[in-house]
Amino acid sequence: MTILKTVMTEPGDLTAGSVGASRQRSSEPIDSSREGSSEPIDSSRERSSGPIDSSRQRSSEAIAVDDQYAAHNYSPLPVVASSADGAWITDVEGRRYLDCLAAYSAVNFGHRNPEITATAHAQLDAVTLVSRAFHSDRLGPFCAALAELCGKDMVLPMNSGAEAVESGIKVARKWGTDVKGVPAGQSNIIVAHNNFHGRTTTIISFSDDETARRGFGPYTPGFRAVPFGDVDALIDAVDENTVAVLLEPIQGEAGIIVPPADYLPRVRKLCTERNVLMIADEIQAGLARTGRTFACDHWGVVPDMYLLGKALGGGVVPLSAVVANRDVLGVLHPGEHGSTFGGNPLAAAIGTTVVAMLQRGEFQARSAELGDRLHDRLRGLIGHGVLAVRGLGLWAGVDIDPRLGTGKQVSLRLAARGVLVKDTHGSTLRFAPPLVITEKEIDWAVDQFAAVLAEALAQTVKA
Numbered sequence: 001m002t003i004l005k006t007v008m009t010e011p012g013d014l015t016a017g018s019v020g021a022s023r024q025r026s027s028e029p030i031d032s033s034r035e036g037s038s039e040p041i042d043s044s045r046e047r048s049s050g051p052i053d054s055s056r057q058r059s060s061e062a063i064a065v066d067d068q069y070a071a072h073n074y075s076p077l078p079v080v081a082s083s084a085d086g087a088w089i090t091d092v093e094g095r096r097y098l099d100c101l102a103a104y105s106a107v108n109f110g111h112r113n114p115e116i117t118a119t120a121h122a123q124l125d126a127v128t129l130v131s132r133a134f135h136s137d138r139l140g141p142f143c144a145a146l147a148e149l150c151g152k153d154m155v156l157p158m159n160s161g162a163e164a165v166e167s168g169i170k171v172a173r174k175w176g177t178d179v180k181g182v183p184a185g186q187s188n189i190i191v192a193h194n195n196f197h198g199r200t201t202t203i204i205s206f207s208d209d210e211t212a213r214r215g216f217g218p219y220t221p222g223f224r225a226v227p228f229g230d231v232d233a234l235i236d237a238v239d240e241n242t243v244a245v246l247l248e249p250i251q252g253e254a255g256i257i258v259p260p261a262d263y264l265p266r267v268r269k270l271c272t273e274r275n276v277l278m279i280a281d282e283i284q285a286g287l288a289r290t291g292r293t294f295a296c297d298h299w300g301v302v303p304d305m306y307l308l309g310k311a312l313g314g315g316v317v318p319l320s321a322v323v324a325n326r327d328v329l330g331v332l333h334p335g336e337h338g339s340t341f342g343g344n345p346l347a348a349a350i351g352t353t354v355v356a357m358l359q360r361g362e363f364q365a366r367s368a369e370l371g372d373r374l375h376d377r378l379r380g381l382i383g384h385g386v387l388a389v390r391g392l393g394l395w396a397g398v399d400i401d402p403r404l405g406t407g408k409q410v411s412l413r414l415a416a417r418g419v420l421v422k423d424t425h426g427s428t429l430r431f432a433p434p435l436v437i438t439e440k441e442i443d444w445a446v447d448q449f450a451a452v453l454a455e456a457l458a459q460t461v462k463a
Contacts, residue, residue, distance in 0.1 A: 162198030176243030196253030256397030291368030385453030
């Protein structure tokens, strides 16, 4: 078991942003007199190589219980969250960490956003679940608000992002049979290499990730993969039985890969000309993460179908949706698709509040402005342990010189300094903080990253 040797540095006078916040979120170092805390020390001090401090005992015990009883389908950092607020997470020993992952964009609006939690508390005192066997007074308003945000006619509410993708695939196939006239069982959907749309059996069937695929066959047929960003390959792959092109506008799990400027507009044009549905998986990229409501907005592209999730539930409940016009979603009839929890009153109430917050535009503007700061600071590290920086808004993929360690190793060193990020694809890190983060907090996080890189570079020189 890996337990962090904490080297907390002074974050300075940082407070959370005013967006959606009614309370001050202090990010001052933990008082060393608090039980289980570690006194902040200067960043120039070396990490202890001695035995693990007894103050990590509660984390160690909690992780041991997880290891024994929870299926091992994740390899998390050894940080045990106990509470969170704004852009900060506090562990079971009272150490505070700046969250620069935001639960893969599910916490775009900050941990325990006051506006969202107020809605949740109020709905908990009313009704939380009736299934779709009955109507609720929350479902209609949510669907109407989300349809308006997307500029579409109808919404199919689900729970997880993978459910939204599966539902979108199902709708596209039904549309192909009922509307386009593709013979039953003959439809195909074009996807991109290095995609990430989830880990259900159908989705891994068109994934390049052997870790997610290996041993889980037989795989679902009906998909063709082409290189992301290559429209000519896409043109060659489309035939008379193609019903949809399913893409992430920006590939997240692949390392925050932004496509060429003409890619999505040409995909849109092709889909229109060939009577094929363009499906945009905006589950991670959407809902203000990149500085626009949807990542597709950066290229002036409107897909036929949006797949949404993560931030739609406000970091409180799982909530996802397929959003499209009536000529697409109207192919579903009673009994053909369903979900007991999909569109439940609690999730719908929270989703309505999230949509209202997005309609104001302040989170999009904040992500764009602070994203410029994040990218400027990260690009300043190119040549100092960083090879490349990609992304838009408060979403960045950072390629590290592999000589300095794997992405997981660098993530562990950053966590020891109080910054939480996540690795992907070997030596790439993702920075995706809650959109309530401040400029000072961004600077502090990048300062910690720079210090980790400098230490690794120094060790490489010594070696």
